[in-house]
Amino acid sequence: MLKFFDSSYSCKVLIELPITNDDYIMLKSLFSKNYISWSLEFGRVYSVDSNILNLLYDEIYGNNKNISIITHKNKLNRYFHKMGFKTTFKSLIKDDVLDIEKIEIVLVGGSADSSPKIIDIIKSIEFKNISLVIVQHIQIGKDYIFNDVLKEYTNNKIFYCYDGMKIEKGYIYLAPSNKHLKVVDGFFYLSDENSYNGAKPSISISYESFSNYYKNRLLVIQECGYANDGVDKLKLLKENDSKLIIQTEKECSAKSMVTKASVIKIHDYILSIKDIIIYITILNKNLTKDGWIEYLLNMVYKRYDYNFKLYYNDMLRRRIDIFMTKYNISSVKNMVAIVLFNRSVFKGFFLEISINVTELFREPATFKNFIKIIEKNYKNRHNIKIWSAGCSSGEETYSIAIILDKLGLLEKSIVYATDFNCVIVEEAKNGIYANKSFLIAQDNLDTIGFEIKLDNYFRKNSCFIEINEKIKEKTMFFQHNLIEDSSFNEFDIIICKNVIIYFERELQERVFQLFYDSLKFGGYLIIGEKETLLESFSENFLQSEYNSNIFKKVS
Secondary structure (H helix, E strand, O other): OEEEOOOOEEEEEOOOOOHHHHHHHHHHHHHHHOOOHHHHHHOOOOOHHHHHHHHHHHHHHHOOOOOEEEOOOOHHHHHHHHHOOEEOOOOOOOOOHOOOOOOOOOOOOOOOOOOHHHHHHHOOOOOOOEEEEEEEOOOOOOOOHHHHHHOOOOOEEEEOOOOOOOOOOOOOOEEOOOOOOEHHHHHOEEEEEEEEEOOOHHHHHHHHHHHHHHHHHEEEOOOOOOOOHHHHHHHHHHHHEEEEEEHHHOOOOOHHHHHHHHHHHOOOOEEEHHHHHHHHHHHHOOHHHHHHHHHHHHHHHHHOOOOOOOEOOHHHHHHHHHHHHHHOOOHHHHHHHHHHHOHHHHHHHHHHHOOOOOOOOOHHHHHHHHHHHHHOOOOOOOOEEEEEEEEOOOHHHHHHHHHHHHHOOOEEEEEEEEEEEEHHHHHHHHOEEOHHHHHHHHHHHHHOOHHHHHHHHHHEEEEEEEEEEHHHHHHEEEEOOOOOOOOOEEEEEEEOOOOOOEEEEHHHHHHHHHHHEEEEEEEEEEEEOOOOOHHOOOHHHHHHHHOOOOOEEEE
16 A cells, blocks of 8 residues: 655655555556655555565665665565665654553542453452552442452452552552542642542543653553543643553443544553453563563463464574674563554564575485486376475575476475565565575585586675576465464475574474475485474384485385
């Protein structure tokens, strides 16, 4: 989706997903106009196709156009940099969303229909490290009842507030009727002022007082209710760096409060009651770094259905540290909260955790033996099906296809290539790599001792190389999860190098079973040179005569 704003001298272009061919045509048209400068800003975009990369190269380096590129996603920013483009990165994550460590009090404001949600919160969380304050519209004569109800669901101490009462962590406090609840120097203050917004206690008055005192140490939960009490003070919360979560409207029968609060658009999140409970649980927890990582991986699996729990811990810790540095996240607790509640940030986390290390003709000794296998066993076959599993950005997949073409076998071959990282799959489809990849490929081919004229397979410019269409047409890239997904075809050869090494044994068992199910009898499994076959599969695969990392399916 492309939008542009222009003047006599300049043109600003905003690009969001999905990016269509019509957008490409429009962008090309804008570059043909007589502006002095162009600003190209990619919003929540993680990858671009080869058409746009080639267009930008032609305009910037071929036609000397003054084009600035702004990205909001680290993955795309790194991709542009690898291809030789200068870019400016601007994070879309608000700094105040990243800091929840200081929160020490949760203030819930609601009216009709908020009581069931409050009960859900209280029965789900044992408050230890934060305090909970509840301000509801209460009918005179009906107070001093709700605390008895709540005591049935929690072991926390519950009090109706009184004047001069000290606020302590781990306690639950209720605002009494016919008084406005304020805070002064960490103590409750009950005010006899007139009703405000037709209410006493007024949620607005409590929001104002607590936010002015606690500032970024306060989280407000705007619950269900009629009228607009509380809504008029939400902008003050923003000014004070207090956090605001709004109950999702669809779970409220009394919608007025949450609907009006949402319209102002200064909230941190709009969440279901289930997610509100998870968020407060995170605030209330005090874990070690390893404890937080374990909690995060469990929640990522429940929430997003991606299982990183059996990846090697050292690798995970390294990648999490890199992710936190890139996003300027100061603590693991802050990271857990934003990864779980911001899908865009989760995608960045997912991309960072994914394993994407590869190069053209990587591990030359293995490719040398791959050539021997093909020449001895497959030259006279009518068709050859190869699966490049965990293909990353596609360099080794294209290496396979180039070798098949050199051997005269590409026309009767199909190379399937999969990765569970959807963004890296799109990069692989582009078949565009930094110029240094060409030199690496030539060095690896020299080591193999296999003569290939690489200029026949790549289009080169001063920034990057691009695989030719003939090779692209014989490779099929798509998303597939080795851990969760099942077999999708039967193959002559499966190549999965330097992926299994990052898995704990339980995941390795699953992956080897998948490869066994997907390989034809007599077919070959090729793994990384530092990887080994599990002993439990020793009767199914026989180590080949070619190398210790190449196995033949025998049963």
